[in-house]
Amino acid sequence: MIRTIPETGSTNADLLQALRNGEGVREGDWLVAYRQSAGRGRQGRGWHDGQGNFMGSTLCHLRAGDPPPATLALVAGIALLEAVQAQCPTLANLQLKWPNDLLVGGAKLAGILLEREGAGVVVGIGVNLAAAPDLPDRRTVKLADFGPAPDRDTFAATLAESWTRDLGRWRDYGIDPLLARWRAAAVPEGTALTVHEPGGAVLAGVYAGLSDEGAMRLRLADGQTRVIHAGDVMLAP
DSSP: OEEEESOBSOHHHHHHHHHHTTOOOOTTOEEEESOBSSOBOGGGOBOOOOTTOEEEEEEEEOOTTOOOGGGHHHHHHHHHHHHHHHHOTTOOOEEEETTTEEEETTEEEEEEEEEEETTEEEEEEEEOSSOOOOOSSSOBOOGGGGSSOOOHHHHHHHHHHHHHHHHHHHHHHOHHHHHHHHHHHBOOTTOEEEEEOTTSOEEEEEEEEEOTTSOEEEEETTSOEEEESSOEEEEOO
């Protein structure tokens, strides 16, 4: 089920509150808002809610035997990539950037935010369909730059289908096939990156692929390789 509402503070916050209240939120259902007044990105950033864009959240109820919850960001990335490709089949230069961005030619098209409440993981996704914010620290892009913007409700249905399919694969086959698909769609190894770690440290290096657990490998200038489990990752200027 996809439930659409005219406006809310944050679809992620709404689903998190529903979990705290013990409400019966079904896995795979979506809450989609036409406007968000308090949308959030990683590291507490505000999320732009341009008119006509997609802003929605869904839920995964973790089960015994599931792969590591952190790899749900990779599931969401693949599902998002597939949805954009289905809606815009001629669009080139689509790439995933660990852990949560979809890029077109190095410019940010969409972002993902995972938040956990108990055994529930809320997955929020924002996609620049018709409008893109002007950000000081990164380039952005919208699908309307390449042709007519996809209809938001049609895109929501396509994304919901992709998410359900890829979540099932994650459970049925584990993370190895997921990692292979994600690596194939990622920015090229050797791409220069800057990583802002949660503790405040800033690292510069190049993308060196994913670990077997889905973390990012960053090769530093001195040749050492760091495994990054969390952080804000940006293309180097």
